[in-house]
Amino acid sequence: MSETAIVIGAGIGGLASAVRLAVKGYQVTVYEANSYPGGKLSQIEHAGFRFDAGPSLFTMPEWVDELFILAGKDASGYFQYERLQEVCRYFYEDGVELTAHSDPELFAREAAEKTGVETHRVLRHLKKSAYIYDQTAHLFLNRSLHRLSSYFNLKTLSSALNLPFLRIFTSMHKANAKALDNEHLTQLFDRYATYNGSDPYRAPGILHIIPHLEFHRGAYFPVGGMYRITESIYQLARELGVQFKFDTPVTEILRNGDRVSGIRSGANSQYADIIVCNMDVAFAYERLLPGFEAPERLKEQERSSSALIFYWGIEADFPNLLLHNIFFSSDYKAEFRTIFEDSSIFNDPTVYVNISSKHNANDAPEGMENWFVMINVPAHNGQDWKDLIPVARRAILNKLSRMLKQDIEALIVTEDILDPILIEQRTSSFRGALYGTASNKRMAAFFRHPNFNRSLKGLYFCGGSVHPGGGIPLALASARIADSLIPPAKK
DSSP states (O other), rough: OOEEEEEEBBHHHHHHHHHHHTTTTTTTEOOSSSSSBBBOEEEEETTEEEEEEEEEOEOOTTHHHHHHHHHTHHHHHHHHOOOOOOOEEEOOTTSSSEESSSHHHHHHHHHHHHHHHHHHHHHHHHHHHHHHHHHHHHHHHHHHTTSSSOOOOOHHHHHTTTTTTTTSSBBBHHHHHHHHHHHHHHHHHHHHGGGGGGGTSSBGGGGHHHIIIIIOOOOEEEETTTTHHHHHHHHHHHHOOOEETTOOOOOOOETTEEEEEEEEETTTTEEEEEEEEEHHHHHHIIIIIIIIOOOOOHHOBOOOOOEEEEEEEESSSTOOOOOOOEEOOSOOOOOOOOHSSSSOOOOOHHHHHGGGGGGOOGSOTTEEEEEEEEEEOOSSSSHHHHHHHHHHHHHHHHHHHHHTOOGGGGGGGEEEEEEEEHHHHOOOOOOOOTSBBBBOSSGGGGGGGOOOOOSSSSSEOOTBBBTTOOHHHHHHHHHHHHHHHHHOOOO
16 A cells, blocks of 8 residues: 655645645555645636635746646646747836736836837846846745755755856945846836735845846746636646545644654544645744644844735726736835835835736627736735725725726626735635745845754655745745655565
8 A cells, every 4th residue: 555645725835735645555545624725826706707815926937747746647638838939018107108918028128118228238137037047946936945965966055156257245236227227127026026925125135036037037927817727737737636624624744753744623533644844934834733843033034025916807808908917006115114114005006907807709799808906915914804905905996097087996797805813814825925935135035944853753844934935936936845855665
């Protein structure tokens, strides 16, 4: 009989881990507190509209394909996607509109036309992003940073020697401002700090690695919407024999000496040789490992930002909007100060609007659009969200109506809301932080909690709260790294 493995949580990292463990020969059971798979990568359907509930940007699709290849399947039979030619449209309060084309040359030319920044400066800035990626991805995305063996190779030595050139000693904002010398483009590139819930005025410039994924590796849209990522991996896992227990929260990770021995769910227990925990690591220690001390650093780390999301069915069609749209704050620095220092919502927030019906017509009734409207907000820390949310909603509507020159509130025919408290409750994300810890210190992004526990053999971690971080690609990478540490099942 094969060895057994339990995965706690059916988020994207947990689903990927379940597939990998099954391929390795384990008998796998996934325990999920919700009635559905996907975690944050779920969907909402209401009044003829469909919304992807969580992550809306898709990069590195090959890391989804990889799961099917490992299982000996043709990925295209389960999952298809299209590359976006226009990645995002940016709107500024002074009337400037700028489209981020997937082709760096086109983007640089438009940036030059709209902002006056020479094309060679924009292209040089993007080339720097690719250089940082090439210098760090082999270690950061593919290996555990918490094992000495990861550092004993020539590539790692080269990266260490090049640290002064990887913008580790300056902030994202300072690096962007120096390279571009333009407020519009600096704000555009500062925004990439929000991809892992951080503050560009404090996060290290090495996070300039992120634009490379969009401009060189490409941004994509899954055919059928983002939830197809969840559906396809879930289907694959089931075909590989993975068992799923929904509406079944794990209440304790059981131990036998220095080794995990299984889990408890309510009054029931199940033995396991291996446990992979996809739950937020802070909650995993607090709720599932009673009497087991969490690492001191984990308690001290600053939480990432959270989100306030409105799902609006809009009774109109906006030809000037794309799948991804950003309406920038007039004072970006004050916005991040309000989020991270005041733990509140800025009165002029940057607004992100995602409209999947632009690519998937079935997501909204004919002549209408499904708007996923999000602003960055602080993690839950005792704020009175009942007071904050209506004020934020009014600020969002005022901003969108002003910049689009149309009364947006009058067009809303259905509405749902997701706030930090609900994010915490539905996805077991500590304090509702979307990405676990923030990367507002020089090396914070590189020293998240490891994908294993040094004191408990057989316990591994994946998902956005551990190395290498949050977002779909990094959650998939965390499953890959955890998998690299787990031996094949014994027959």
